Amino acid sequence: MSRNDPATTPKRPGPSGKVPAAGPPRGGTLSAADREAIEAVLRGDIERYAELVNRYRQTAWKLAYSLIGNFEDARELSQNSFVKAYRHLRRFRKQAAFSTWLYRIVLNECRDFFRRKARQPEMFSLSKLDDEETSVFEPADPGSTPRDAAENRALAAMLTKLIRQLPKQQQTAFVLHQVHGFSLEETARVMGCRAGTVKAHLFRAMEKLRLALTPVLEKTREEH
Amino acid sequence: MRAELWDSWLRSWLTQHRVREIPASSCSGYTQEVMARIRHPAHAPALVRFRLPEWQAAFTVGAALACALLVLLVNRPPAPLTTHIEQERLILADAGKPQKLNTSELVEQLRETDQFILAKTIEDVAAEDLLNELKQLDEERFTPS
Numbered sequence: 001m002s003r004n005d006p007a008t009t010p011k012r013p014g015p016s017g018k019v020p021a022a023g024p025p026r027g028g029t030l031s032a033a034d035r036e037a038i039e040a041v042l043r044g045d046i047e048r049y050a051e052l053v054n055r056y057r058q059t060a061w062k063l064a065y066s067l068i069g070n071f072e073d074a075r076e077l078s079q080n081s082f083v084k085a086y087r088h089l090r091r092f093r094k095q096a097a098f099s100t101w102l103y104r105i106v107l108n109e110c111r112d113f114f115r116r117k118a119r120q121p122e123m124f125s126l127s128k129l130d131d132e133e134t135s136v137f138e139p140a141d142p143g144s145t146p147r148d149a150a151e152n153r154a155l156a157a158m159l160t161k162l163i164r165q166l167p168k169q170q171q172t173a174f175v176l177h178q179v180h181g182f183s184l185e186e187t188a189r190v191m192g193c194r195a196g197t198v199k200a201h202l203f204r205a206m207e208k209l210r211l212a213l214t215p216v217l218e219k220t221r222e223e224h
Numbered sequence: 225m226r227a228e229l230w231d232s233w234l235r236s237w238l239t240q241h242r243v244r245e246i247p248a249s250s251c252s253g254y255t256q257e258v259m260a261r262i263r264h265p266a267h268a269p270a271l272v273r274f275r276l277p278e279w280q281a282a283f284t285v286g287a288a289l290a291c292a293l294l295v296l297l298v299n300r301p302p303a304p305l306t307t308h309i310e311q312e313r314l315i316l317a318d319a320g321k322p323q324k325l326n327t328s329e330l331v332e333q334l335r336e337t338d339q340f341i342l343a344k345t346i347e348d349v350a351a352e353d354l355l356n357e358l359k360q361l362d363e364e365r366f367t368p369s
Contacts, residue, residue, distance in 0.1 A: 042269070049262060053255045058246065061254075066243050071250055079258050086262045089269050137241040156241055178238060210230040217225060217233070 028185065034098040042089060053082050056099055059180070060106050066136045066175050067110045069164065077113055081105040096189060103190045107172060114168070135160040151220060162212050166205050173201035174209075309334070 033051070040048040060081055065074035085092075085102050092101055135156035163171055169191070176187040177198065188195040225233070261267055309327060
């Protein structure tokens with residue numbers, strides 16, 4: 001799989017906040033291709049499920065990664081989500097997009113992961129360093145000077161840490177909408193709440209991040 | 225930093241900073257691993273069972289119990305009138321009234337009334353039949369020949 005496969009790269013909001021049209025289908029309704037694959041799987045042709053896995057694995061994996069911050073755990077969680085989606089495929093009502101349903105399962109898997117982690121912190125000590133020190137973001141342009149690059153990395157690590165410290169609902173809303181470019185309605189469908197609730201979570205998350213990052217950004221500006 | 229400035233700064237920053245791409249080495253075998261797991265019989269699609277959500281189930285059971293209780297309370301036969309004799313006697317005694325009550329005759333009268341009332345409550349159909357018959361009798365008696 002190529003790193004920048006346009007069929008699997010998630011959409012992100014542009015500066016205007018609009019979501020670009022490219023990427024895997026992520027609308028509010030079930031796409032014809034997904035419907036066909038799902039019906040074939042339910043008729044017993046389980047090999048067709050690979051189509052769905054190939055179509056959504058990148059976004060499911062990256063969604064889990066941006067919430068938990070570890071590639072290997074995110075890989076396992078997203079795979080578990082695909083297996084769970086397959087097991088409960090008969091319950092899928094085909095009224096919403098398969099991706100919406102799948103990402104909701106991914107969120108539930110991540111929630112369970114955090115619960116397990118809270119109960120048994122020693123089990124995850126190996127990935128703790130990875131979780132806390134690295135950023136889930138990488139710059140498109142690393143920076144013209146080493147100083148710029150270092151500042152970029154520090155800011156990305158700080159933002160990652162601050163996002164992870166947000167309450168879970170605010171964190172999820174922020175990651176889905178601001179980081180992965182889901183629309184408000186889609187974020188609401190994935191989170192299982194109303195768009196107004198998502199807006200409230202986003203507002204609180206943005207305020208917390210603004211208050212925490214403003215001194216850092218002002219200091220950086222003064223130094224320049 | 226003002227909220228509007230912050231908003232535009234963050235959007236622009238997120239446009240320039242993507243979530244890390246998954247290393248190509250980690251991607252190999254992803255789909256095959258999922259497919260191997262779903263081919264296992266233990267992961268076969270589960271059958272859909274109709275199940276009420278918990279709160280709906282609790283509400284339904286509660287409503288059914290309340291209805292049953294209401295029906296029992298409404299249809300409960302009244303206490304026989306003969307049980308009131310002692311109470312009445314005590315009330316009269318408290319009020320200083322003479323207690324010369326012919327209780328045996330009273331008991332007999334009340335028992336007859338009880339029989340009628342209880343029969344009406346327990347066997348509504350029979351009582352209705354009786355009333356219908358009486359009505360019919362009246363009509364026959366007063367119908368000019």
